[in-house]
Amino acid sequence: MIQVDLMRSVFADKGKEISNAIHHSLVAGLGMDTTDLFQVFRPHDEGEIIFSPTYDNRDRQDLIIIRITMVRMFSLEQKKKTYKELTKRLVDIGIRRDDILVCVVENSAENWSLGERDA
Numbered sequence: 001m002i003q004v005d006l007m008r009s010v011f012a013d014k015g016k017e018i019s020n021a022i023h024h025s026l027v028a029g030l031g032m033d034t035t036d037l038f039q040v041f042r043p044h045d046e047g048e049i050i051f052s053p054t055y056d057n058r059d060r061q062d063l064i065i066i067r068i069t070m071v072r073m074f075s076l077e078q079k080k081k082t083y084k085e086l087t088k089r090l091v092d093i094g095i096r097r098d099d100i101l102v103c104v105v106e107n108s109a110e111n112w113s114l115g116e117r118d119a
Helices: 008-030 076-092
Strands: 002-007 039-044 064-071 100-107
Touching: 002 008, 008 039, 008 064, 008 076, 076 100
Parallel strands: 002 039, 064 100
Antiparallel strands: 002 064
16 A cells, blocks of 8 residues: 655656556565555645655655555565665656655554455
C-alpha cells in the first residue's frame, strides 16, 4: 500500500510517471508481484506540506513523501535495493534527489484483508 503526498503541480506534471517509478522499484527491489498495485496520491496546495528545507544538509524544494506500508518480511538488503531503485527512477523523470522522502511502515500479515468474506 503506497501513499504519496506531493504538491498538486508536481502531481499534475508527473503523477503517472511517479506512480510507475514507485511500482517498478518495488517489483525490482522487493520482488513484488507486478499485479500488486495499490497507490493513493494526495496532492496538496502550497503550504500544506510543511518540512525543513535544510534538515540533514539537504536542499528541499518540492518534497515528495512516499509512505510504503508492507508486511514485515523483506530483508534490509531488499529495502536498500528498493530505495536505490526508487531514487534512480525518480531522478530519471526529473525529481530532485533532495525532494524524495521515503518511509516504510511494516506490520504482520494478519493486519491485511483483501476483502475475504471469512476474514
